[in-house]
């Protein structure tokens with residue numbers, strides 16, 4: 448890292464020493480910016496300012512469970528950067544949520560949203576609420592309490608939240624209803640809405656579909672494709688499900704899926720029928736992936752273990768790996784297992800699922816590697832398309848939205864690939880994504896006087 452950039456990194460650590468995930472996300476970006484600052488020394492002021500969120504809101508969320516007991520959770524919204532558009536980014540409900548995790552996600556979102564080419568700034572929010580095992584009524588009461596504070600800080604031209612881990616269509620519905628009631632207006636203040644009240648076709652599918660469109664572009668740079676390729680997918684939520692569907696569309700063979708309790712390996716491949724069973728299990732019955740092994744023949748189920756280096760999912764021999772669960776789910780030695788198994792491409796569906804050691808291992812071994820801020824940008828890009836449709840009070844067809852999504856992913860691939868080439872990081876999508884995402888934000892931030 449060059450000295451002026453290293454000083455910025457040191458100041459981030461000194462200011463918030465207890466935010467490891469945020470440090471990790473910042474370090475990865477700053478590591479790429481050397482040649483950019485060398486060419487444009489005035490951009491160092493943008494770097495200094497952009498590692499500090501524009502605003503962070505923290506609030507109390509009291510709610511009563513079905514037994515009548517009061518529960519108090521914490522809500523946070525990190526409004527990271529609005530220089531190219533309103534803050535935009537998801538809400539995560541998971542017991543692990545804290546300021547470090549939301550700042551890492553908000554920081555990543557700034558670059559990701561810039562890469563989509565759409566006018567969206569970056570933000571992220573959520574709560575340490577755990578939706579697992581809660582009744583619908585409990586989730587509804589929680590969402591209403593959450594929005595009873597958040598509503599005064601967001602708006603269609605100010606900050607537009609969406610889903611993330613633990614926040615899907617059900618939660619967005621309850622959140623939107625409460626916003627509409629409190630603000631006394633019907634606007635596109637959230638994305639991922641239901642189709643009957645302003646949602647966009649393809650938004651639920653968009654992150655997973657976009658991921659596979661991006662991975663297809665990567666493979667094609669080596670003359671390869673998904674046709675006949677075996678694919679390891681982790682997670683079994685929104686991103687994993689639609690990644691699996693698009694892999695099937697392109698002739699690939701998904702062999703694994705997981706949740707936090709364990710993973711299944713299906714040597715005969717997860718076909719459409721089995722995938723629709725998983726979708727029903729996860730989205731309607733809210734069950735565990737283990738049940739797949741009870742339902743279908745010849746399935747291996749492996750329980751997850753608490754120790755590090757123990758995620759045997761990545762010991763599966765596959766051509767492509769799509770980590771779609773959560774941050775830091777592949778470390779250096781797990782990456783080595785994938786390399787030993789002959790993996791050709793790894794594309795992040797989740798945000799930062801690979802540790803820095805894992806990324807280094809892939810790059811050193813010539814594995815095509817896509818960082819989430821490029822390869823999972825299809826979700827937020829389609830959120831951007833939902834905002835456009837809400838603004839013009841129109842709904843586009845499935846085909847229209849899907850073809851716009853595909854075009855955006857092809858453009859992000861081209862932009863990250865060519866930017867890496869231009870700045871001396873040939874074949875390195877991490878550097879390409881960081882630099883391309885940064886340039887647009889830096890230019891607009893500097894022209895506006897770094898506020």
Ligand code: NDP
Nearest residue numbers: 611612613654682683684685686706707772773797798826
């Ligand atoms: P979901 O809540 O729908 O699914 C999350 C999946 O990951 C579940 O299978 C869950 O298992 C698993 N998981 C979550 N936390 C952990 C953990 N700590 N350890 C092991 N497994 C875990 O979320 P999404 O599919 O929406 O999000 C998945 C990832 O994709 C996240 O990193 C998110 O930030 C990212 N992302 C999402 C986008 C979207 O549009 N939804 C867009 C871009 C990125 P379990 O049910 O057992 O917790």
Ligand code: 2IT
Nearest residue numbers: 536537609611826827830
């Ligand atoms: O990480 C992400 O990009 C998301 N969770 C989607 C954000 C959005 O606003 O659609």
